[in-house]
Amino acid sequence: MEKIRDLVFKDSPATDDHFETKTEFGASDVQALNLSISKSNEFDPITTNGALDEVIADDGYAAVHVEDDSPYPEVRSAVPSTDDPSLPQNTIRMVVIGFILTTIGSGMNLLFSLHSPSLTISTYVTSILAYPIGRAWEKIVPNWTVFGLPLNPGPFNLKEHAIVTIMGSVSFGGGTAYATDILLAQNQFYKSDFGIGYSLCMILSTQLIGLSMGGLARKFLVEPSSAIWPANLVTSTFLTNMHINENHPANGWRISRLKFFSVVFICSFIWYFFPGYIFQFFSYLCWCVYIKPSNIVVNQIFGASTGLGLLQPTLDWNQVSGYIGSPLIPNATVMWTVLASIVIIFWIITPILYYKNVWYSRSFPISSSDSYDRFGQDYDVSKIVNVDTLTFDKTAYREYSPLFLSTTFAISYGLSFASTTATIVHTILFHGKDIVRQFKSEEKPDVHLRLVRKSYREVPWWWYFILFLISFALSIATIRAWPTEMPVWGLIVALIIAGVFLLPVGIIYSQTNIAVGLNVISELIVGYMIPGKPLCMMLFKTFLYITNNQAVLFAQDMKLGQYMHISPVTTFVAQALATVWSCFVQLGVLRWAYGAIDNLCDQHQASGYTCPNGRVFFNALIIWGVIGPKLSYSAGQIYHNLTYFFLIGAVLPVIIWAIRKKYSKFPLINTPVFWSATGYIPPANCFNYFNYSLVGLIFGFFIKKRYFAWWSKYNYSLSAGLDIGLAWLMLMIFLCLNLTNAKFPTWWGNSVIETPDYLGTAISDPIPSGGSVGPSLW
Known part of the structure; x- marks a missing residue:
């Protein structure tokens, strides 16, 4: 022994x-x-x-x-392993505060989404608002009885606060309902409006069907202890800091977690004013570019905007976490995988492809989210489309131009293809036995699940099934009662694919905090399956991609309810009611904006309400729904070789699995994370991901290994403080400066960043006026 x-x-x-x-x-x-x-x-x-x-x-x-606790130190450091079932949960106070904040958050997020630059109010913003409101209620409101329930049942407690947070998360935590982008593109750009009934059916069906599927999969995505859901650990830490705040020394540090969080929050709030407004140099510390600002190659390799950001630092938390989330959440294995993906794919392969002029790439920026024509200009979809009927004009397309992408944009489609097949194969090989064991109920529940089961009634599976049937009926009504051109069998195919990918995507997200998106594969499938029908393409993508994504996010919030030892029935009711109510709120604000904001969605709208999300959606509608993938990815087309990524994605997990069977000490490489973690490039940049993985490894590997007690006590408080401080100051800057069209200060600290990389002009072989690139026939 x-x-x-x-x-x-x-x-x-x-x-x-x-x-x-x-x-x-x-x-x-x-x-x-x-x-x-x-x-x-x-x-x-x-x-x-x-x-x-x-x-x-x-x-x-x-x-x-x-x-008697979770087998994972990350969970033990963030979630209490004890429960007090006597704490009131389903209170009038919780309901009132939850619906007030859901209304405000949903309405403001919808309004902000119409503005450029846009802003998303995160759940943290409302969660921190809920605390003083709840405490004020506790001290001011008399304890009368209303409908047999006490109006003021004592101190505002952890479980009430957690339920309010869950309501905010399911209703607006990820921004607006995805269906609102469809409506915006259809109503404002497509100039087609089927009315309020159609809009309401679409929003309700696409939101609720995700909730039902997430609930049906909770046995595999919520109940297992291995389903950590790392983002919940930050939320749990923030909530327990507010209400429990137990204190003990950790590696010589004696400050409580609440005080530590408060200090970090205040510092983050104050500091972001510099890189976010007054001194943007701190945001883009691309010292190599500033030394050689006119050197195109230096701009391409080291630039932080349209370059590859090689080894360039930043002092801006928004640059670190803005696209991907906090790097303090995933474990070190995920961080090493992200860094490996950046180095291999974007710092080695991408420059080779670019400088060898694969895909005619030298005539465009090396990294950009824009699409280009053969003249080097932004692709003008109006030249290939009959604007009245939104139908594809193939003759005009042959006369105008094929579609060109930057190298990183093209690579990102290949990575998306690879992540799709890798997710399925990886899940079968590495998690297949766990799924079977969980299906047979052979896995021993952890302390949090046991505490919930001991004190509260479980939600019957048929509740979620009934909700699914209602949502499915609404979905059929949406596509058949109005002329969407989408067949019922198309809806069924979309939901089947979303269901097939639910466990693979959910398991990977629950363990790594990295989402495998199905948006590209959904566009590819419908582009081949039902070509030339743009509105059908938008609906198919929504019912496939968003149903899957919503199901995963709802499951994440169910896990938060389990961590906070909330009654599953209360969690279900809170999620359903908040989701339904937010649909009405967002639709109301959207219809109000149509009439109240002059020239809404116009590119030169006076107050900046240019509808950037709707415009992107409309362009995707044209590219995938009108032009279609056949003219970009089929044999003989410019980007046909990207389809090989499907095969590469399927084979790599098998190779890793076979090596680990023979050599057990070989590192476990999560191939879906390798392919999909960098999915926000572009518009994100390798610069963002490098700093993301760097910070993640400093805290999740080096500090965790050397100062485990400090990491265990403060890591998630640090993450919550940085995120919430940033969110609040971004909100202040947006309300006070962006909405009033205030200009950023003009001085060296802001103008120094305006390099060719920042301006998008760092191009190796710019196309001369009157010239063009590309094949002779397309």
Whole structure:
């Protein structure tokens, strides 16, 4: 047993009162430990990898104490393992505060989405607002009885606060309902309006069908302890900081988590005023570019806007987390994978493709989210489309130009193709047995699931099934009661594909906080399956991609309810009511904006309400729904070789799995993360991802390894403070400056960033006036 003792204590950082670690044990080790446990007659056998707290010599045997907590240190550091079922949850106070903040958040997010630049109010903004409102209610409102319920049931507690947070998350936490972009593109750009009834059916069906599918999959995405949902750990830390705030020293630090969070929040709030407004140099510390500002190659390799951002730092938290989320959330394995993806794909392969002029890339920026014509200008879709009928004019297309993309944009489509097949194959190989075991209910529930089951009634599966049937009926009504040109079988195909990918996408997201998006594959499928019908393309994409995405996000909030030990029935009702209400609110604000804002969606709208999301959606509608993928990705077309990524994505997980079967110490490379983690490039940049992985490795690898107690106590408080401080100041800047069209200060600290990289003119072979590039026939 000395070997076991060494295994337990090797590199195990000490906390204040016990040793704590998370180590993977081989079968022989677990067998030896179980033998020891059985002889001690004191502890339960170890059935899964767990946290070993102490090893005690007793009559010649080593007894292992297994703490009744999550086997994952990330969860133990953020989520309390005890519950107080007496705390009131479903209170009038919670309902009122939840619906007020849901109304404000949903309405403001919809309005902000119409503006350029746009802004999304995150759940953190309203969650921090809920606390003082709840405390004020606690002290001011009399404790009268209304409908048999107390109006003021005592202190505003953790569970009420968590439910309000969940309501905000499902209603506007990810921004506006995706269907509003469809309506905006259809009503304002397509100039077609089927009325309020159509709009309401579309929004309700696309939102609620995701909730129903997430609930039906909760056995696999919510209940297992391995479904960590890392983003919930930050939310849980923030909530417990507000209400529990237990304090103990950690590596010499004695400040409480609440005070630490408060200091970080204030500093983050104040600091972002500099890189975000007054001194943008701090946001783009591209020192190589500033030394050689006129050198095109330097701009392309080291630039942070349309370049590759090679090894360039930043002091702007928005640049680090703005596209991908906080790097303090995923584990170190994810960070190493992201960094490997950046280095291999974007810092090695992409420059080779660009400078070899593959896809005629040298005539365009190396990294840009714009699409171009053969003359080097932005692609003008009006030249190939009959504006009245929105039908494709193939003759005009032959006379005008094929579609050209920047190198990173083209690569991003290939990565999306690879991530689709990699997700399925990886899940079968590495998680297939876990899914089967969970289906057979063989996996032992962790402490949080046991506490919830002990005190509260579970939601019957048929509740979600009934909700699915209602949503499905609304979906059919949406596509058949109005002339959408989408067949019912197309809707069924979209939902089947969304369901097939639900577990693979959900499992990967729940463990890595990296989302595998199905937006590109949905466009590709419908472009081949139902070509030339743009509105059908938008609906198909929504029912496939957004249904899957919504189901995953709803499951994430169900897990937060489990972490906070909330009644599953209360969680279900809160999610459903907040979702339905937010649909009405967003549709109301959208229809109000049509009449109240002059020249809405015009590119030169006086107040900046140019509808950037709707415009992007409309362009995608033209590219995928009108032109179609056949003219870009079929044999003989410019980007046909990107389809090989489907095969590469499927093969790589098999290779990794086979190597690990023979060499168990070979690192587990999460291939879906490798392909999909960089999915926001462009418009994000390698510059953003490099700083993201750098910060993530500093805290999730080096600090976690050397100062585990500090990391365990403060890591998620640090993340919450940085995120919330940034969100609040961005909101202030947006309301006070952007909406009033105030200009940024003109001085060196802001003008120094205006390099060829920033202006999008860092092009190796710019097309001369009157010239063109590309094939002779297309």
